[in-house]
Amino acid sequence: MDLQLYDTLAREKRRFLPLDARNVRVYVCGPTVYDDAHIGNARPLIVFDVLFRLLRHRYGAENVTYVRNITDVDDKINARAAERGVSIRALTEETYRRFHEDVGALGCLAPTHEPRATEHIAPMRDLIERLVGSDHAYVAEGHALFSVASMPNYGRLARRTLDEMIAGARVEVAPYKRDPMDFVLWKPSKPGEPAWPSPAGIATPGRPGWHIECSAMSWKHLGETFDIHGGGVDLVFPHHENEIAQSCCAFGTGVMANYWMHNGFLQVEGEKMSKSLGNFVTIRELLTSERFGARAWGGDALRLAMLKTHYRQPIDWTVAALIEAQSNLRRWRRAADGALGLERAPVPERFISRLCNDLNTPQAIATLNEICTQAEADLDAGARVDCATPDAMAGGRAAAAELVACLDFLGVAARESPAFTVDRAAVEAMLAARAAARQAKNWGESDRIRDELAAMGVVLKDSKAGTTWEISR
RNA sequence: GGCCACGUGGCGGAGUGGUUACGCAGCGGUCUGCAAAACCGUUUACCCCGGUUCAAUUCCGGGCGUGGCCUCCA
Numbered sequence: 001m002d003l004q005l006y007d008t009l010a011r012e013k014r015r016f017l018p019l020d021a022r023n024v025r026v027y028v029c030g031p032t033v034y035d036d037a038h039i040g041n042a043r044p045l046i047v048f049d050v051l052f053r054l055l056r057h058r059y060g061a062e063n064v065t066y067v068r069n070i071t072d073v074d075d076k077i078n079a080r081a082a083e084r085g086v087s088i089r090a091l092t093e094e095t096y097r098r099f100h101e102d103v104g105a106l107g108c109l110a111p112t113h114e115p116r117a118t119e120h121i122a123p124m125r126d127l128i129e130r131l132v133g134s135d136h137a138y139v140a141e142g143h144a145l146f147s148v149a150s151m152p153n154y155g156r157l158a159r160r161t162l163d164e165m166i167a168g169a170r171v172e173v174a175p176y177k178r179d180p181m182d183f184v185l186w187k188p189s190k191p192g193e194p195a196w197p198s199p200a201g202i203a204t205p206g207r208p209g210w211h212i213e214c215s216a217m218s219w220k221h222l223g224e225t226f227d228i229h230g231g232g233v234d235l236v237f238p239h240h241e242n243e244i245a246q247s248c249c250a251f252g253t254g255v256m257a258n259y260w261m262h263n264g265f266l267q268v269e270g271e272k273m274s275k276s277l278g279n280f281v282t283i284r285e286l287l288t289s290e291r292f293g294a295r296a297w298g299g300d301a302l303r304l305a306m307l308k309t310h311y312r313q314p315i316d317w318t319v320a321a322l323i324e325a326q327s328n329l330r331r332w333r334r335a336a337d338g339a340l341g342l343e344r345a346p347v348p349e350r351f352i353s354r355l356c357n358d359l360n361t362p363q364a365i366a367t368l369n370e371i372c373t374q375a376e377a378d379l380d381a382g383a384r385v386d387c388a389t390p391d392a393m394a395g396g397r398a399a400a401a402e403l404v405a406c407l408d409f410l411g412v413a414a415r416e417s418p419a420f421t422v423d424r425a426a427v428e429a430m431l432a433a434r435a436a437a438r439q440a441k442n443w444g445e446s447d448r449i450r451d452e453l454a455a456m457g458v459v460l461k462d463s464k465a466g467t468t469w470e471i472s473r
Numbered sequence: 474g475g476c477c478a479c480g481u482g483g484c485g486g487a488g489u490g491g492u493u494a495c496g497c498a499g500c501g502g503u504c505u506g507c508a509a510a511a512c513c514g515u516u517u518a519c520c521c522c523g524g525u526u527c528a529a530u531u532c533c534g535g536g537c538g539u540g541g542c543c544u545c546c547a
Contacts, residue, residue, distance in 0.1 A: 029547075037547090044547050075545075158542080160476060165543065184545090210545040232547025233478085239545080264478080265541055272540080308496085309486070314479065314540065321485065324497050331496095334511085362487050366495035380512050443506060450508085461510045468510090 001349070003058060003356045005228070006312060008236060008260040009157055013358050016259065018227050024055050024064045025226035027218045027257065029235055030114070032071040033095035034080045036282040037102055039302075039317055040232075040266045040273055046303055046411075047263045047311040047359065048230045049108040053409060054355050057347070067221045068111040069214060070096060072118050073194055073207060088194060102283040105299035107411035115217045117208070118194075123216040124208050125199035127250045128185050132200040136249040140176035142188035142204050148181045151245050157260060158237035183242055184209035211242040218256075219247065229257035233264055233312075263311045269318050281317075293319035300412050301325045307361040307410065332368070332407060334470075335375045336414040338400030345401035347409045361410075368406045375399035427458055431467060434460075 003016040018024040028048045031037055037045075048068075055064045072092040081091040128144050131137035136150045148154045148162060155161050165181055188206045189195035195205035218226060224247070231240065240260065247256040268279040285291045286302055305325040309315040339345075348371065354364035378396030407414040430449050437445040450460055453469070461468050 031547090032545095041547055158476080160543080164475060234542065234546060236477095237542060263547070265547080267540075270539090312478090313486085316485090318485085320497085324485065327497065360487075362485095362495080366487070369495055377512070438506080441506070447507080454509095459509075462505070462508090463511075470510095 001353050001356050003054070004358050005259050005261060006358045007258075008262050011159075014259065016227075018059070019225070019258065021059055022063050024059050024228075025222040026052065026055065026064070026066045026228045026230065027214070027222055027226060028066070028068045028111075028229075029214060029231040029239070030068040030070050031099055032074050032076060033092045033099060034074065034077040035095065036284050037099055038273065038280060038282045039268070039286060042102075042106060042283050042302065043266055043306055043311070043315070044230065044232055044263050045103050045108055046106055046306045048261075049106075049411060050307065050355070050361065051228070051230070051261070051359060052109060052111070053411065054352075054359070057352065057409070065113070065222065066111040067113045067115065067218065069217045070099075070114055070116045071213060072096070072116050073213075074210075078193055098284065102287070105287055106283065107299055107303050107413070109411075113221050115221055117213040117217070120213065120216045120220060121196045121208070123220050124186075124212045125196075127212060127216055127219070127246060128199040130250040131185065131246065134249065134252075136245075137185055137200075138178065139200050139202055140178075142198075142202055142206065143176065143184055144186040144198075144200050144202065145177060145182045146185055146242065146245060146249075147178060148183075148245065149179050151249055153248075154181075154245055155241065157241045157244055160237065183211065183238065185212050185246070211239055212246060214239075214243050215246040215250070215256075218243075219251075224251040225253055225255050226257055228259045228261060230261040230263075233262040236260075236262055264314045266315050266317055268316075270316055273317075293322060297322055297326075298329075300329055304329060304410075304412055308365060310362055311359055328365075329412070332372055332403060332412075333415060335372045335379070335400055336404050336407065338375055338379045338397050339404045339414075342397055342401045345398070345405045347405045348402050351406050351409070364406075364410070368403065368410075371399055371403050371406065375403055427453065427456075427469060431460075431469065435467065 004013045005016045006013045026048070028044060031041060048066075052064065052066045070092075077088055077092060081088045084091065128137065131146065132139060132144060135147070137144055137146050139145075155165065162179075162181060186198060186200075186202070186206050186208055188198075188202075188204045194207050196207065198204060198206040218229070229240065229243075244256045248254060267273065268281065271277055271279060273280055281292050283302070286297050287299060288296055290296060301322055302325075305317075305321050306315070308321070308325065348367070351364055351367045351371075354360050354367055357363070375396050378399060379393065380396075404414040430453060434446050434449040437443075437449065453460060458469050461470070
């Protein structure tokens with residue numbers, strides 16, 4: 001079974017072949033740590049986490065290197081720190097800590113490396129020296145600028161020629177630029193701004209431009225050329241286009257990454273997410289506040305809601321979608337209980353093959369549903385007193401074990417982590433009281449107890465085998 | 474203005490040149506003191522207009538609509 005991935009550069013699905021199957025290398029653009037990550041930021045985190053899991057499954061966990069950087073030097077960081085009256089370091093450390101909590105709650109595995117921009121200033125300078133030395137860049141008024149005219153292929157990723165870009169350009173052209181599209185590799189720092197000794201003979205201290213950090217960090221951790229580079233579709237231009245320009249020209253290679261993957265954009269309730277519309281929502285707010293849909297959501301529900309849409313499609317982030325994801329989880333977990341006590345089952349190949357088709361998570365989830373239906377039907381048949389069949393029960397349990405394997409693979413826990421606890425003994429006591437009332441056909445008392453439990457968030461399920469309960473929330 | 478995506482049943486969302494996606498909701502049934510849950514069954518679709526084709530939701534052209542990028546925003 002081939003792994004097919006859509007490559008933005010080729011504009012088509014291509015069979016994935018790693019440069020080195022013992023070291024498959026992936027780079028994904030991580031957060032700029034000036035504020036909490038919003039739900040739009042969560043999409044690439046989750047999507048590429050699934051890719052990471054799939055690659056580990058195919059090539060072995062120890063043979064995949066996943067790098068997701070932390071950008072901790074940026075003008076937005078400087079501005080925010082000044083605004084809050086805290087040091088830049090304090091701001092980036094605190095934001096990073098919170099980011100880690102958020103991404104963990106979303107069920108994402110830790111990347112192999114999480115390099116920081118400020119710890120890679122030396123390789124950035126090195127790259128800039130090489131670019132200036134080979135006339136792909138020049139120095140002007142304390143800046144180092146990349147010369148787009150020096151690269152014939154510039155614009156290939158975005159499928160845009162320089163002429164087209166300039167035609168529709170709204171860029172403000174700094175007077176020291178040779179070409180309007182030239183972009184900054186290094187810029188001078190004003191007093192109070194983070195500053196490092198400058199490269200390329202520039203006398204004044206300075207700081208890196210936006211794009212150079214990713215070229216430097218991918219180089220240091222993955223090499224001059226690697227397998228997959230990912231990020232949001234809005235990064236195609238200019239960020240990734242410029243990364244390609246910097247890396248390819250600095251190293252004299254024609255390829256920075258063999259496959260370029262981009263996730264689609266996210267809207268909230270049909271509208272662009274923006275602070276002015278008041279629909280801007282962070283991962284943390286979804287997890288802990290009642291801002292969205294008047295309740296807090298589990299990380300699993302957020303993750304599932306994201307994966308129910310193919311990663312390249314636009315996604316509309318709605319309360320209705322979260323409620324539906326929550327129902328799906330409940331159903332799956334109920335069926336997954338049928339696998340209790342069984343050994344781990346391998347992940348079904350038909351499930352994996354869906355993911356191998358360019359990470360088609362909606363199809364994989366459809367397969368998961370089919371497995372769930374089978375488990376439910378067999379377990380139900382096996383449990384019926386009148387037509388109990390050991391074969392059906394065993395089949396149902398095996399299907400439930402497959403279901404658990406699929407859920408594990410997607411990073412969705414097969415059992416709910418107790419968000420809040422109830423007094424189990426009290427619940428059991430009330431259950432016994434209700435059973436006695438029912439025995440005596442005292443329906444009023446029986447229903448009263450059921451309502452009281454419901455108010456506690458405990459839902460009863462009567463069946464021939466007796467009454468079970470679960471936490472609804 | 475330039476470039477690029479997307480438009481599927483009540484809703485979400487895959488996919489395909491002729492054959493069931495899947496889920497949620499709804500409806501009918503089994504079960505139940507009632508209800509819930511569970512299980513079984515089941516209705517509704519491919520934005521508009523042309524073209525190619527024996528056949529198009531699927532390919533091509535145009536239109537309309539929504540969104541993205543061109544503004545250091547995933």
